[in-house]
Amino acid sequence: xxxxxxxxxxxxxxxxxxxxxxxxxxxxxxxxxxxxxxxxxxxxxxxxxxxxxxxxxxxxxxxxxxxxxxxxxxxxxxxxxxxxxxxxxxxxxxxxxxxxxxxxxxxxxxxxxxxxxxxxxxxxxxxxxxxxxxxxxxxxxxxxxxxxxxxxxxxxxxxxxxxxxxxxxxxxxxxxxxxxxxxxxx
Amino acid sequence: xxxxxxxxxxxxxxxxxxxxxxxxxxxxxxxxxxxxxxxxxxxxxxxxxxxxxxxxxxxxxxxxxxxxxxxxxxxxxxxxxxxxxxxxxxxxxxxxxxxxxxxxxxxxxxxxxxxxxxxxxxxxxxxxxxxxxxxxxxxxxxxxxxxxxxxxxxxxxxxxxxxxxxxxxxxxxxxxxxxxxxxxxxxx
Numbered sequence: 001x002x003x004x005x006x007x008x009x010x011x012x013x014x015x016x017x018x019x020x021x022x023x024x025x026x027x028x029x030x031x032x033x034x035x036x037x038x039x040x041x042x043x044x045x046x047x048x049x050x051x052x053x054x055x056x057x058x059x060x061x062x063x064x065x066x067x068x069x070x071x072x073x074x075x076x077x078x079x080x081x082x083x084x085x086x087x088x089x090x091x092x093x094x095x096x097x098x099x100x101x102x103x104x105x106x107x108x109x110x111x112x113x114x115x116x117x118x119x120x121x122x123x124x125x126x127x128x129x130x131x132x133x134x135x136x137x138x139x140x141x142x143x144x145x146x147x148x149x150x151x152x153x154x155x156x157x158x159x160x161x162x163x164x165x166x167x168x169x170x171x172x173x174x175x176x177x178x179x180x181x182x183x184x185x186x
Numbered sequence: 187x188x189x190x191x192x193x194x195x196x197x198x199x200x201x202x203x204x205x206x207x208x209x210x211x212x213x214x215x216x217x218x219x220x221x222x223x224x225x226x227x228x229x230x231x232x233x234x235x236x237x238x239x240x241x242x243x244x245x246x247x248x249x250x251x252x253x254x255x256x257x258x259x260x261x262x263x264x265x266x267x268x269x270x271x272x273x274x275x276x277x278x279x280x281x282x283x284x285x286x287x288x289x290x291x292x293x294x295x296x297x298x299x300x301x302x303x304x305x306x307x308x309x310x311x312x313x314x315x316x317x318x319x320x321x322x323x324x325x326x327x328x329x330x331x332x333x334x335x336x337x338x339x340x341x342x343x344x345x346x347x348x349x350x351x352x353x354x355x356x357x358x359x360x361x362x363x364x365x366x367x368x369x370x371x372x373x374x
Contacts, residue, residue: 019358020241021319025311028304030354038351048301049288053280055304058204059273060243067274071281079277083270090242091266094250095259097236104236109369112335114239116365118319119336120358122312123343129312132305144302151306162307163204166300173299178292 003073004041006081013066013085018093020062021118025162027062029128030121031069037131041073044135055166063087143176188257189264195222196249196268203245203269210245218248224256245269316340335368 004012012034020027028051035042042050050072054064063086070082097104104110136144147169154165195217203210211234218224225233233251237244246266253265287293317323320340322331339361346357 015353015355018241019355021238021315024243025308026315028308029312033354045297045301048304049284049297051304052297052300053284057273057276057280058202059200059270060203060245062243063246063270064273064277067277068281071277072285076278079274079281083274087246087266087270090240090246091250091262093240093242094236094247095254095262097240098251098254098262101232104239105232109366112369112372113362113365115319115333115335116339116361116363116368117358118315118361119333119339120343120361120364121354122316122319122336123340124347124354124357125312126316127344127347129305129308132308136302136305140298143298147299148302148306148309151303152309155307155310156313165307166303169299169303170296171299174292174296177295177298 002039002041004039006074006077009070009074009078010081010085013070013082014088017062017066017086018089019117019121021121024061026121026125028065029125029132031065032132033124033128035069037128042069044132046072048132052166055162147172189261191222192253192257192261192265193268196253196265197271199245199249200269201272210248214245214248214252218252224252229255335365338368339364 016027016030016034020030028047032044032047036044036047050065050068051061054061054068057064063083066082066086067079070078070080072078074081133148136148151165151169154160155162199210199213199217202213211230215227215230219227219230229251230248233248234244236251237247240247246269249265249269250262253262255261257264284293320333320336321329322333324330342364343357343361346352346360
């Protein structure tokens, strides 16, 4: 398997965290685009497993996922340089915004630039999320489709915490693939 | 000493911040506004709205903002480091365990349940960002208009994503340029 250098890890997470609005899950398709689609450092399933792990750790999803990708590819130092890359952008941006606080909230040019950036990020996200959807259907098609639809509906229409949704999904996977599927087939 | 207090306070918030995102706001209110009085409720509301405008996780944004206010630039750094240290340690532990035992049969079964769920939840996040960026909602929540600047850059970025392998940073910079052009068109 190809592996990125420390510098490449840090720089890629710096760029990703610099442009990602919306927080949490919003950043996942962007990381996946870089590490799965463009560079093939990780497989689709590696990426989804990392997201599942990131969810079970406290703290910001974006930072956790960046660190886990770094750890998976380059061990402890990989996690460390990914952390540096991931937390520098918000640190720098907020430090600057802190000084130009008033200007930032009222300047129409800045508002307009931010709007343009948000629109562009939404497009990258939606396109990348759609690709995740397509490749997910390659294995266990019906099971995946049903679970994904339920997760979407629960996430969209209720305020149930993501942690609980994942807990239930994990139990369903454990029971279905461990016991129910064999029992149905026999 | 204030820097140590900053570090420890955000360390505690970092340990407790399960679920990420806005789940962290009540913790910040509890520790930073109510018990430490480092910022006011109004400033917390400002941090929230700034976080929606700027990139980056809200916890990091809040840590940096509060840190700078209380202890200057070094305070911003210390608070931010405190907030990410717990997850860094847990990443190492969990990453190690998963690399060692992740191939166990029952863990793979659990993962098969989690993977589609994650894609479903990502779809929720993608759609939410799309709606909040491109559609204008009334305070009651009904849609009353379209943000044309964001819509144009959305369409341009979608076409670029489908046709090319440009870096996300490049695509977002193109979005920023569209935003700037849109401002000057509206001015003149």
